[in-house]
Amino acid sequence: MNGSRRGFLTATGTVLLGGLAGCMGAPTGGQTGETTTETTAGTTADDGGDxxxxxxxxxxxxxxxxxxxxxxxxxxxxxxxxxxxxxxxxRRFVVDQPGRVWLHDDTGLRPDPYLDITDQVVELRGYDERGFLGLTFHPEFADNGRLFVRYSAPRRSGTPSNYSHTFVLSELTVDPEATTVSADSERTLLEIPQPQANHNAGALAFGPDGYLYVAVGDGGNANDEGRGHVDDWYDAVTGGNGQDVTENLLGSVLRLDVDSRGGVSGDEDKPYGIPEDNPLVGRDGYDEQYALGLRNPWRLSFDGEDLYVADVGQGMWEEVNLVEAGGNYGWNVREGAHCFRAGECPTETPGGEPLVDPVLEYPHSGGGPSGVAVIGGYVYRGEEIPTLSGAYVFADWQSQGRLFAARPQESRPWDIVEIPVSDLGGGGENVLAFGRDPTGELYVCTSGSTRISGTTGTLNRLRVA
Structure with a gap:
C-alpha cells in the first residue's frame, strides 16, 4: 500500500504535558454504545469530483x-x-501517564487496569513530561494480539549516568479478547538514551503502508543544546539534534517494519526491519529516520496517506506541518516559519535540502489563535458533526475551553478557526490528546491539573453543542 505521501501536520510548541504522580483510585466511566456509519479516511468529504x-x-x-x-x-x-x-x-484504551492503560467498552470503564507497567516507568511527581506516553495496536491485532507501547524507563545499560532516563519502544503479544493483560511477553524493540527529562514526544501510529511511525523529541533542555545535544551544521545556535542524522535518533519521526527483523541488511541485532524506501537507506544517517527537524512532536495521526504531527515549539510559535519522507521541518534553525535566535536564517541545508514551511502556525501571544503548546489531533471523518468534515481538529495544552480547526489551502499557513466548547462535561480545560474511532468521530483527553496527581483526567466525546 505504499503511495505518494502528500504531507503531515507538524506543530512546534513549548513545554509539554502535565504529569500527575500516582493514580489515586480507579477512573470511572459510563456506557456509550452509540455507533455511526463509517466514512473513508483520506478523501475530502462533499467534494465536486476534483x-x-x-x-x-x-x-x-x-x-x-x-x-x-x-x-x-x-x-x-x-x-x-x-x-x-x-x-x-x-473498545477505547486510555493511556494514563503514570503507567496504566484503562479499558472503556460498552459496559463502561473496567474496574481493573487493562495493562499496568507502573513498575517499569520512571517515578513521576509534580509536572513531568516522562511516563507512559504512547500505545497503538497492530492492524491485525484481532488475529495476532500484538500491541506496541512507548514509555520512559529508568536509565538502562547504554544510557549515560548523567542522562535522565531511557526511551523504550516495546511490543507485547496478548490475548486479543482479554480485558486485562500483563507485560510478561514484552519484547524491547528500541531504546534511546534521553539526556533531559523533557521533550519526550511518544506518539505511535501505523500508517496505511503497514509500517510503525514513532515520534521522538530532541532530547530536552532548551534551544536543542546542552548535555546530550550534538553539534550540527547551523552555527548560529550551538547543538542541534533536530538537524543531526548521524549521531542519534532524537528530533525525528521514525518508520519501522515491525513485521520483520534484521534492519535492511539482516543485522541480527535489529529486532525490527527497515523499509527499503526510508529516505536515509543507503545514505549517511540512521536508516530508521523518516523525517527530521522536530523539537517535541506531541501526537501524530494519519488521515489516509497524510500524516499529521504536532511539534511543540520553544517560546514564540506553535506549528503544524504536512510531512513527506525525508522532510526537514527546521528545528533548531527555525521555530515555525520564523528564524530561531537569529535575524536571518537559511531556507535550506548546506546540501540543498529545503526547510519545509509549516501549514499551520500560531503565536504564544497576540490576537487570534494563541497558546503555549500545540496538541495534535485528527482530521474529522464522522457524520455527527458534518460542519467539521475534512477539517483537522487540534488544540493547545491550555485550551481554556476552545478547540482549533483548519482545512487545506493552496498557500501556507492555512487559516485557523477557533471553535468554542460551551460545555466541558466533567473535564478540565487542559487538553492532552485526541483519538478517532473507526467511524471518524473524535475523542478528547483532558485534565483539570498541570501536575501528575489527583483524578481530574477525563475521556470525552466531541459533540455539537
Missing part, C-alpha cells in the same frame, strides 16, 4: 460550537487514547 470542497467552508466552522460528552473520568493524566478497528470502535 478534490475541491463544495460544502463545509471555513465560514461554517466559525459559527460552530461544540461540547464534551464525558465518557469516562477519574484518570490522573490521560495522554493517549487508542481505538482499534479490531473491535469496530467498541
Amino acid at each position: 478534490g475541491t470542497e463544495t460544502s463545509g467552508r471555513d465560514s461554517d466552522l466559525a459559527s460552530l460550537e461544540l461540547r464534551y460528552e464525558t465518557v469516562a473520568s477519574g484518570f490522573t493524566s490521560p495522554v493517549d487514547v487508542a481505538i482499534p478497528e479490531a473491535f469496530d470502535g467498541s
Whole structure:
C-alpha cells in the first residue's frame, strides 16, 4: 500500500504535558454504545469530483460550537487514547501517564487496569513530561494480539549516568479478547538514551503502508543544546539534534517494519526491519529516520496517506506541518516559519535540502489563535458533526475551553478557526490528546491539573453543542 505521501501536520510548541504522580483510585466511566456509519479516511468529504470542497467552508466552522460528552473520568493524566478497528470502535484504551492503560467498552470503564507497567516507568511527581506516553495496536491485532507501547524507563545499560532516563519502544503479544493483560511477553524493540527529562514526544501510529511511525523529541533542555545535544551544521545556535542524522535518533519521526527483523541488511541485532524506501537507506544517517527537524512532536495521526504531527515549539510559535519522507521541518534553525535566535536564517541545508514551511502556525501571544503548546489531533471523518468534515481538529495544552480547526489551502499557513466548547462535561480545560474511532468521530483527553496527581483526567466525546 505504499503511495505518494502528500504531507503531515507538524506543530512546534513549548513545554509539554502535565504529569500527575500516582493514580489515586480507579477512573470511572459510563456506557456509550452509540455507533455511526463509517466514512473513508483520506478523501475530502462533499467534494465536486476534483478534490475541491463544495460544502463545509471555513465560514461554517466559525459559527460552530461544540461540547464534551464525558465518557469516562477519574484518570490522573490521560495522554493517549487508542481505538482499534479490531473491535469496530467498541473498545477505547486510555493511556494514563503514570503507567496504566484503562479499558472503556460498552459496559463502561473496567474496574481493573487493562495493562499496568507502573513498575517499569520512571517515578513521576509534580509536572513531568516522562511516563507512559504512547500505545497503538497492530492492524491485525484481532488475529495476532500484538500491541506496541512507548514509555520512559529508568536509565538502562547504554544510557549515560548523567542522562535522565531511557526511551523504550516495546511490543507485547496478548490475548486479543482479554480485558486485562500483563507485560510478561514484552519484547524491547528500541531504546534511546534521553539526556533531559523533557521533550519526550511518544506518539505511535501505523500508517496505511503497514509500517510503525514513532515520534521522538530532541532530547530536552532548551534551544536543542546542552548535555546530550550534538553539534550540527547551523552555527548560529550551538547543538542541534533536530538537524543531526548521524549521531542519534532524537528530533525525528521514525518508520519501522515491525513485521520483520534484521534492519535492511539482516543485522541480527535489529529486532525490527527497515523499509527499503526510508529516505536515509543507503545514505549517511540512521536508516530508521523518516523525517527530521522536530523539537517535541506531541501526537501524530494519519488521515489516509497524510500524516499529521504536532511539534511543540520553544517560546514564540506553535506549528503544524504536512510531512513527506525525508522532510526537514527546521528545528533548531527555525521555530515555525520564523528564524530561531537569529535575524536571518537559511531556507535550506548546506546540501540543498529545503526547510519545509509549516501549514499551520500560531503565536504564544497576540490576537487570534494563541497558546503555549500545540496538541495534535485528527482530521474529522464522522457524520455527527458534518460542519467539521475534512477539517483537522487540534488544540493547545491550555485550551481554556476552545478547540482549533483548519482545512487545506493552496498557500501556507492555512487559516485557523477557533471553535468554542460551551460545555466541558466533567473535564478540565487542559487538553492532552485526541483519538478517532473507526467511524471518524473524535475523542478528547483532558485534565483539570498541570501536575501528575489527583483524578481530574477525563475521556470525552466531541459533540455539537
